[in-house]
Amino acid sequence: MRSKQFACAAIPGSESYHRLARTSLFRWWIPPLAVLVFAVLLFFLWVGVVVVMTIFAILGGSGLAPDSVRVGEIAGLAFGLSAIALLIPVTLFVARVVQWRRAGSLFSVAGRMRWRWLARCVFGAAVPLTLGAGLFMFLGDTAAGAGAVGDNGGTEVLAAAAFVIVLLVPFQSAAEEMTMRGLVMQLVGSLGSPSGDSAFSRVLRSPWPAVLAGGTLFAALYAATHPGALWNTVSLVVFGLGMAWLTWRTGGLEAAIGLHVVNSLVQLSLCALTGRLSEIGTGAVVGGGLLTDTDTPVTLVLTVAQVGLYLLLVTGFARRRGVSRRSAAAQP
Numbered sequence: 001m002r003s004k005q006f007a008c009a010a011i012p013g014s015e016s017y018h019r020l021a022r023t024s025l026f027r028w029w030i031p032p033l034a035v036l037v038f039a040v041l042l043f044f045l046w047v048g049v050v051v052v053m054t055i056f057a058i059l060g061g062s063g064l065a066p067d068s069v070r071v072g073e074i075a076g077l078a079f080g081l082s083a084i085a086l087l088i089p090v091t092l093f094v095a096r097v098v099q100w101r102r103a104g105s106l107f108s109v110a111g112r113m114r115w116r117w118l119a120r121c122v123f124g125a126a127v128p129l130t131l132g133a134g135l136f137m138f139l140g141d142t143a144a145g146a147g148a149v150g151d152n153g154g155t156e157v158l159a160a161a162a163f164v165i166v167l168l169v170p171f172q173s174a175a176e177e178m179t180m181r182g183l184v185m186q187l188v189g190s191l192g193s194p195s196g197d198s199a200f201s202r203v204l205r206s207p208w209p210a211v212l213a214g215g216t217l218f219a220a221l222y223a224a225t226h227p228g229a230l231w232n233t234v235s236l237v238v239f240g241l242g243m244a245w246l247t248w249r250t251g252g253l254e255a256a257i258g259l260h261v262v263n264s265l266v267q268l269s270l271c272a273l274t275g276r277l278s279e280i281g282t283g284a285v286v287g288g289g290l291l292t293d294t295d296t297p298v299t300l301v302l303t304v305a306q307v308g309l310y311l312l313l314v315t316g317f318a319r320r321r322g323v324s325r326r327s328a329a330a331q332p
Contacts, residue, residue: 009101011111013329017251018189018210020105020327021095031187034098038183041090049083073277074157077268078164085171091178095186106182108252109327117250117323121258124313128306129262161272169268173260174253176218180240181247181256185214207248215241229295235303242307246314251325255314263306 009023021030056075096103104111192204203209219236226232243256271277317323 008096011102011105011109011327013327015109015327016189016207016325017109017248018185018207019192019205020109021099021101021186021190022192022194023099023101025100026190030099031190034094034183034187037098038090038094041093042087045086045090046083049079053079074160074164077161077277078168081164081168081172085168085175087175087179088171091175091183094183106178106186106253108254109324110252111327114252114254114323117252117321118254118258120317120321121255121314122262124317125259125262125310127313128259128309129266131309132302132306157277158272161277162269165265165268165272169264170261173264174257177243177247177253177256177260180218181214181244182253184217185210185244185247188213207245211241211244211248214247215244231297231299232295235299238300238303238307242311246311249315249325250318250323251327255310255318258314259306259310 009025011020012023015022053076056079091106092103095101095106102111104113107113188204189207189210191209192206193201194205196202196205216237217240219233219240222229222236223233243259246255247253318325
């Protein structure tokens, strides 16, 4: 029974990350209700963003804003990143209110964000990023549009863009991971009955359905809106599956957030430097910072190299640091 004090179910004992939503208060109707509530909240969130952006565009178009084109680009960047970042309270609301569990179980098996582990993952992400930059310089001539540089607007515009990117990208990246590798994986992982002995129940309890769902959903959505971008889509599948598996392997979202943040910071900064701020909101940068105008095999090569090296580094770090991949045993 749910108490009057807004109490929530304890984190299941000795469970992997993808099973943390299967609490003592779990009922069969909770996953579909969670999806419905998330969809409704997402709809009203995007309506609000569109209204605010429309009002700003009207004010900018009336001449009230100096250099309105550049201001509009930076505002569009800020609104776009903020809209995604607002998925953080949405996912936490769904976990805490709809699923009636500790919201911190979205972050890790410890029921919270493991900040030291996150910092180590961010530091480790610099290694595959450097490798990717070197490979891009070596193979970049084969990538369409790789060298295209436009008017970046000068120092003031770059400074404003850098401020917005550094301020909002960590929240945007965390929000995407909390949704795709957090809420989605745990929704799927909650379906298998802990007492079921059938092959179907055993498959649902295993991490693979959750990993597949959390790793491919965004790529499927991207493919639906960009049907011709084959290499980007496959690259997003590689990135998503790698981060989903790493989330299960390390018992939390920290590793996925670390690579996502570093990739997005670098790629969005490159967009600002090359005068492509206006393209970000239209899908020029997706997932882990892939540029849509480099939809070639080079994109896949870079993604495989970065994700593969990152997996090796982080799993090695986790093994040496003893990072827990399962929740604490239940108290008697």
